[in-house]
Each structure stands twice: as structure tokens, then as C-alpha cells.
Amino acid sequence: MKKLNDLMTMKQNGTKISMMTAYDYPSAKQVEAAGIDIILVGDSLGMTVLGYDSTVYVTLNDMIHHGRAARRGAPETFIVVDMPFGSVGVSMAADMQNAVRLYRETAADAIKIEGAHFELISQCRLIGVPVVSHLGLTPQSVGIMGYSVQAKSKAAAEQLLQEAQAAEKAGAVMLVLEAVPSDLAALISRTVTIPVIGIGAGIDTDGQVLVYHDVLQYATEHRPKFVKVYGDFTTGIEALHQFHQEVRLGQFPSDDYIYNIKVLGEEHD
Numbered sequence: 001m002k003k004l005n006d007l008m009t010m011k012q013n014g015t016k017i018s019m020m021t022a023y024d025y026p027s028a029k030q031v032e033a034a035g036i037d038i039i040l041v042g043d044s045l046g047m048t049v050l051g052y053d054s055t056v057y058v059t060l061n062d063m064i065h066h067g068r069a070a071r072r073g074a075p076e077t078f079i080v081v082d083m084p085f086g087s088v089g090v091s092m093a094a095d096m097q098n099a100v101r102l103y104r105e106t107a108a109d110a111i112k113i114e115g116a117h118f119e120l121i122s123q124c125r126l127i128g129v130p131v132v133s134h135l136g137l138t139p140q141s142v143g144i145m146g147y148s149v150q151a152k153s154k155a156a157a158e159q160l161l162q163e164a165q166a167a168e169k170a171g172a173v174m175l176v177l178e179a180v181p182s183d184l185a186a187l188i189s190r191t192v193t194i195p196v197i198g199i200g201a202g203i204d205t206d207g208q209v210l211v212y213h214d215v216l217q218y219a220t221e222h223r224p225k226f227v228k229v230y231g232d233f234t235t236g237i238e239a240l241h242q243f244h245q246e247v248r249l250g251q252f253p254s255d256d257y258i259y260n261i262k263v264l265g266e267e268h269d
């Protein structure tokens with residue numbers, strides 16, 4: 001398994017880091033088998049697999065449930081689990097209890113926190129919980145910022161750079177930058193020493209993350225500009241339709257799928 005040190009070395013050597021979401025046992029197994037460096041148990045699961053229209057409804061228990069499943073599927077991969085909406089920003093005591101619970105109960109390698117919660121990051125660091133900071137577009141704040149590209153003015157860009165530096169100073173072990181101008185993401189990646197993983201942040205970050213269900217065309221809703229589709233799960237619908245037809249027509253199961261045993265014969269013991 002890659003450790004934090006290995007990821008730091010990858011940044012220093014210019015070896016790009018791959019990260020992909022996985023929220024359950026089979027997808028985590030696939031992502032690990034594909035050799036992807038980091039698994040993110042993202043709160044995007046609220047939208048892709050729970051059917052909510054935002055990540056706001058995802059609970060800490062949801063994240064623990066999925067985080068544990070992903071860990072069982074990928075015992076040898078560095079796993080990051082998202083702190084969901086409402087589990088941070090309430091009080092330092094409550095936030096810390098949630099952070100410890102998520103980290104401990106999922107056996108994750110790090111937790112991820114959206115937004116400028118630098119004191120919380122620092123407190124986590126102090127007790128040994130590795131934190132990934134997530135800045136730029138932070139989907140839990142959809143009610144305030146929507147899903148638009150962030151840091152588009154010079155002032156906002158300067159502020160994001162400062163936040164990235166503050167996250168590093170607070171002890172964040174990695175940074176996720178979402179939907180920000182590519183030149184700014186490049187500057188931030190050069191400025192901080194921790195690995196910067198981009199999504200909609202251009203080519204010059206230290207790594208890239210995408211959502212599994214986007215990559216395999218499992219998510220059928222609106223597709224953000226940064227999504228590249230690499231696979232096609234839509235044929236799954238045709239397969240399900242064929243099963244339905246064969247059952248309806250009495251064609252399934254054919255002999256191949258039937259146990260060749262008879263128990264009701266002429267003779268009985």
C-alpha cells in the first residue's frame with residue numbers, strides 16, 4: 001500500500017497521482033486491481049448511489065457504512081473518506097468526535113474536509129488523524145456557491161492560494177482542488193509541498209481524481225465539463241431488459257442453469 005511518504009515522493013519526482021472514488025466492495029476491488037493510487041470514498045455517493053440531488057443529505061453513518069465496504073474491497077490501497085455535511089463546523093468537540101469516529105471505524109488512511117477549517121485540521125493532526133483539505137468548489141456549500149467554477153477573480157485567486165497555504169500550515173497531508181482555473185491550480189501545486197489532486201483544475205496538479213460512476217457512464221444525470229468517460233455501463237440496461245423478456249417468455253432458465261436432480265421419482269427409499 002502507498003503511504004503518505006510515497007505520495008510525497010511521487011510529487012517530488014513529478015510522478016502523477018491517480019485517485020478514483022469507490023463506495024462499495026466490488027468497485028473498490030476493481031479500483032485496487034486497476035492499480036489506482038488512492039481510493040476516495042466521496043460523499044458524492046449521496047448523488048451517484050443514493051439518489052439525492054446534492055451531497056447535503058449524506059450522514060456520518062452513511063460514510064462509515066460505505067467506507068467500511070470500500071476497505072474490505074481494497075485492503076491494500078490508500079483510502080480517503082469524506083467528512084459529510086454537518087459533521088464539521090458545529091463545534092470543535094463535536095467535529096473532533098466525528099473525525100475520530102470516521103477515521104477509526106472505517107480504517108481509512110485519511111479523512112477529507114471541505115472548506116477552510118484550519119483549526120480542525122490542526123487538532124486532527126495533533127492527535128494523529130491525517131486530513132486531506134478540499135478547497136475551490138466545495139459541493140457541500142451548493143446552497144451558497146452552486147456548482148460554478150471558483151476563484152475566477154484575481155482577489156479570489158489570491159485568497160485561495162492563501163487558504164491552500166493555511167491548509168498546509170495547519171498540517172493537511174494532501175489538498176484536493178475542485179473546479180478552479182488551471183493556471184491558479186498550477187501555481188498552488190508549485191507553492192505547497194503537499195500533493196495537490198485536481199478535479200476540473202487542469203493538467204498541472206500533482207494528480208487527478210474523478211468519480212467512478214462518471215468515468216464508467218453509470219451516472220446518467222448532468223455531466224460536469226471535467227468528466228472524461230472511459231467506459232460504458234449503459235449496456236447494463238439492455239441486459240436487464242433481456243432478462244425481463246426471457247422470464248416473461250418462459251425462456252429463462254434454460255437447461256444450462258437448472259440443477260439436474262429429480263427427487264420425485266417412481267421409487268422411494
Ligand SMILES: Nc1nc(=O)c2c([nH]1)NC[C@@H]1CN(c3ccc(C(=O)N[C@@H](CCC(=O)O)C(=O)O)cc3)CN21
Nearest residue numbers: 044047048055139147148149211214219223224225226
Ligand atoms: N457524479 C458526480 N460527479 C462529481 O464530480 C460530483 C458529484 N457527482 N457530486 C458531488 C460533486 C458535485 N460536483 C459538480 C457538479 C456539477 C458541476 C458542474 O456542472 N459545473 C459546471 C461549471 C460551469 C461554470 O462555472 O463554468 C460545468 O459545466 O462543469 C461541477 C461539479 C462534483 N461532484
Ligand SMILES: CC(C)C(=O)C(=O)O
Nearest residue numbers: 021042043044176199
Ligand atoms: C469529487 C470528489 C473530489 C469528492 O469530494 C467526492 O467524490 O465526494
Ligand SMILES: [Mg+2]
Nearest residue numbers: 042043044082
Ligand atoms: Mg466529496
